[in-house]
Amino acid sequence: MSTAAPSRQRVARPRPARLSAVDVIRVGGSGLRSRPVRVFLSALGIAIGIAAMIGVVGISTSSQEELDRKLDALGTNLLTAGPGQSFGGDQAHLPDEAVGMVAAADAVESVSAVGRVSAEVYRNDHVPEEQTGGIGVYAARTDLPRTVGAQVVDGRWLDAANARYPCVVLGARAAAHLGVHRADPGTRVWLGDRWFTVVGVLAPNELVPELDSAALVGWPVARQELGFDGYATTVYTRAEESAVGDLQGVLGATVNPEHPNEVQVSRPSDALAAKQATDDALSGLLLGLGAVALLVGGVGVANTMVISVLERRAEIGLRRSLGATHGQIRTQFLCESLLLSALGGLGGVVLGIAVTAGYAGYQGWPTLVPLWATVGGVAATLVIGGLAGFYPAVRASRLPPTEALAAG
Amino acid sequence: MTPPVVELSGVSKTYGGVTALAGVDLVVRRGELLAVVGPSGSGKSTLLNLMGTLSRPSCGTVRIDGHAVQELSDRELSALRASTIGFVFQSFHLAPGVPAIDAVADGLLYGGRPRGERRRLAERALRRMGLGHRLHNAPHQLSGGEKQRVAIARAVLGDPPLLLADEPTGALDSRSGAAVMDLLHELHRAGTTVVVITHDRDIAASLPREVRIRDGRVERDSGVPVGGAVGG
Ligand SMILES: Nc1ncnc2c1ncn2[C@@H]1O[C@H](COP(=O)(O)OP(=O)(O)OP(=O)(O)O)[C@@H](O)[C@H]1O
Ligand SMILES: [Mg+2]
Numbered sequence: 124m125s126t127a128a129p130s131r132q133r134v135a136r137p138r139p140a141r142l143s144a145v146d147v148i149r150v151g152g153s154g155l156r157s158r159p160v161r162v163f164l165s166a167l168g169i170a171i172g173i174a175a176m177i178g179v180v181g182i183s184t185s186s187q188e189e190l191d192r193k194l195d196a197l198g199t200n201l202l203t204a205g206p207g208q209s210f211g212g213d214q215a216h217l218p219d220e221a222v223g224m225v226a227a228a229d230a231v232e233s234v235s236a237v238g239r240v241s242a243e244v245y246r247n248d249h250v251p252e253e254q255t256g257g258i259g260v261y262a263a264r265t266d267l268p269r270t271v272g273a274q275v276v277d278g279r280w281l282d283a284a285n286a287r288y289p290c291v292v293l294g295a296r297a298a299a300h301l302g303v304h305r306a307d308p309g310t311r312v313w314l315g316d317r318w319f320t321v322v323g324v325l326a327p328n329e330l331v332p333e334l335d336s337a338a339l340v341g342w343p344v345a346r347q348e349l350g351f352d353g354y355a356t357t358v359y360t361r362a363e364e365s366a367v368g369d370l371q372g373v374l375g376a377t378v379n380p381e382h383p384n385e386v387q388v389s390r391p392s393d394a395l396a397a398k399q400a401t402d403d404a405l406s407g408l409l410l411g412l413g414a415v416a417l418l419v420g421g422v423g424v425a426n427t428m429v430i431s432v433l434e435r436r437a438e439i440g441l442r443r444s445l446g447a448t449h450g451q452i453r454t455q456f457l458c459e460s461l462l463l464s465a466l467g468g469l470g471g472v473v474l475g476i477a478v479t480a481g482y483a484g485y486q487g488w489p490t491l492v493p494l495w496a497t498v499g500g501v502a503a504t505l506v507i508g509g510l511a512g513f514y515p516a517v518r519a520s521r522l523p524p525t526e527a528l529a530a531g
Numbered sequence: 532m533t534p535p536v537v538e539l540s541g542v543s544k545t546y547g548g549v550t551a552l553a554g555v556d557l558v559v560r561r562g563e564l565l566a567v568v569g570p571s572g573s574g575k576s577t578l579l580n581l582m583g584t585l586s587r588p589s590c591g592t593v594r595i596d597g598h599a600v601q602e603l604s605d606r607e608l609s610a611l612r613a614s615t616i617g618f619v620f621q622s623f624h625l626a627p628g629v630p631a632i633d634a635v636a637d638g639l640l641y642g643g644r645p646r647g648e649r650r651r652l653a654e655r656a657l658r659r660m661g662l663g664h665r666l667h668n669a670p671h672q673l674s675g676g677e678k679q680r681v682a683i684a685r686a687v688l689g690d691p692p693l694l695l696a697d698e699p700t701g702a703l704d705s706r707s708g709a710a711v712m713d714l715l716h717e718l719h720r721a722g723t724t725v726v727v728i729t730h731d732r733d734i735a736a737s738l739p740r741e742v743r744i745r746d747g748r749v750e751r752d753s754g755v756p757v758g759g760a761v762g763g
Contacts, residue, residue, distance in 0.1 A: 137611040138610050139613065139641070156628070157629075444618040445618075447640075447641050449606070523586065
């Protein structure tokens, strides 16, 4: 004892060395490398959750992007005005001079109109009367395409000349229903108990879908031959982009100064955006399901880690005998858990992007996965890995070395 | 004068009601090679774990390489094991699928040396154990004797002053066992202090010092042979 006392002062207390970051990751990964199937399966659980969430966010972002592009192309500056109910409850009509009044208003780029004609259109004169196919006949002003952005895919639009004669231009759906694929002088349809020649077919137009199922004839011929009363039923107005909101407020009064309340004004691009908003509710639900899947994946990782610690007691004891501290054992298993779930997270991000790209490609949309979703997904997996691995890691580090060694 | 490598005084260890060690005094000086023998359950492994700082005594003092174990925190004990003590176990504790050189290199993982150096030392230690041709073999490709030599290489690659072996030949046939004992002798000649637990009377008899344990007490200690204790 007497020799030991002075020696105690000489000896410096031992200090544990730090593991380098590379060693921490290597050691954490070593437990994964030896159990590839289990690692794959528990990473898959996380991956499915992340992929579901990335997919939902990606698909809804892509469809939003598609909508934005579409609105960019179609313009959000189109307003429609139509007759609502009169105060007495009967169908009101717009005044004769409505189009002219709108055209004279400030900030209006162009105006056009159609008027409903109470006639039906059929493929030929043998079709039973009730089979109208929902196709409405309208008198259209010749300046309609410029205002609504209608595209003629075949033939041509109505002009001052043929607007006087029994000529018709069909919307895309109407053409398909009537079996018309080409507009040529021989193509005729039975409209208002007489033959009309199809001079043009329109492309589908999402901003004014009512034109898709319309048969459009000239204003003069409608009045002369089809008993059209000459009142516009929808006035289409393109306004300067910056003034659309203001104009929307006063359009009713402009169209019908005497009964502004009888005028229904709407902005078709709003309807498109509203459709998108209903999809958002569904996205929220799917996102929730993805979160549940992710949670289940996290439980899977926790389970894998608990089993891993139980199975590797001998390894833990050995590492302690080699000089690992509590903390280093804890770090090892925490790192293993983080790597495991990060693996799942990265797999899930790749899978989610693939799902988004696949679906968007199928729909003809641009593929867009927001960076925040990708980063958020990986960050979420790290949080999950940390939570799932915490308890097993603490247990591993608390294992007494002798007991751990006895297990092997 | 350097302190003894191991110094136990009045050391007891109880597990609940079971007394595994009762008042053991033992001094192991630098450069010794000794056998710890005794019947099963007599407390040999318990003694070795105390010498290896893997557990703390219930009472008495344990001093390893001059450090009083009761004064050190768990972190400090870990550091002491990393720098001072090498362990060899009856079951080799080699992770499946890990090549010998990597398993051995992990012997210095917690010593704070860079990986390249660890691997270089591992290769040297394996060559020293006569396993230069087995560097990249996984445990399932090695014989029992080879596995134990890998485990010894892992224990000694940092040149720890103290090597503790708990029945290192227990799982080996007599020829592999003899090869392992030859290695331990060689390490002893090179200056390492070696404590070997063994059931094998012949092995025990072949070592310079024999400590016999029974019922948790030192029953007989052949003592430090003349000239054998003077290390550095
Ligand atoms: N963790 C423990 N908990 C309870 N009792 C224990 C524990 N470890 C050892 N013992 C008891 O302490 C006594 C000594 O055990 P120890 O393992 O040291 O014996 P041993 O001499 O190494 O035996 P063997 O030759 O069979 O390995 C035994 O009675 C054993 O049951
Ligand atoms: Mg034992």
